[in-house]
Amino acid sequence: NTSAQQGLKANPNDPSLLRLLPSAYFNLKRWDEAVEAEKNWIRIVEHESGNDAERTKTLVSAYLALSWYQLHVRDFAGALASTDAGKKLEASDLFLETNRAHALLFLGRTQEAEAIYLGNRGKKFDPKQEQTWEEAILKDFDELEAGGLTNPEVPRIRRLLSPEQK
Secondary structure: OOHHHHHHHHOOOOHHHHHHHHHHHHHOOOHHHHHHHHHHHHHHHHOOOOOOHHHHHHHHHHHHHHHHHHHHOOOHHHHHHHHHHHHHHOOOOHHHHHHHHHHHHHOOOHHHHHHHHHHOOOOEOOOOOOOEHHHHHHHHHHHHHHOOOOOOOHHHHHHHHOHHHO
């Protein structure tokens, strides 16, 4: 049991705990439960009153997390749909593009994935941070492979994104 689960037994509608539950499940490699908990969180946020910037930011972040969890349960079409839902709210979100490219790759839509992977080379997620697109993608590949998710195109894409290819 996670601490979020224990807290939810006492207060089953505590939004701060419901928000923590998906990542707690994910960290325990309980990926199916992480997907369901994130979907539940999205439903809660969607039903909140108002349509302000903070709510939008929360939803975009939730769709990003959901798409990552869906990749781990091999729901690639679901991951693609989640990135689409997030991009409807924030079209320029670079983080969503990472998972979108991964979903396309694992769906066998390699050309579309490659266009995203190569089209974002050199971009940074945050001007105040050093991490580049390439570094993030290569780290994602490492994490996905550690979770048992592989694709025969990954070595080639790694080479295309390696620093000597710039």
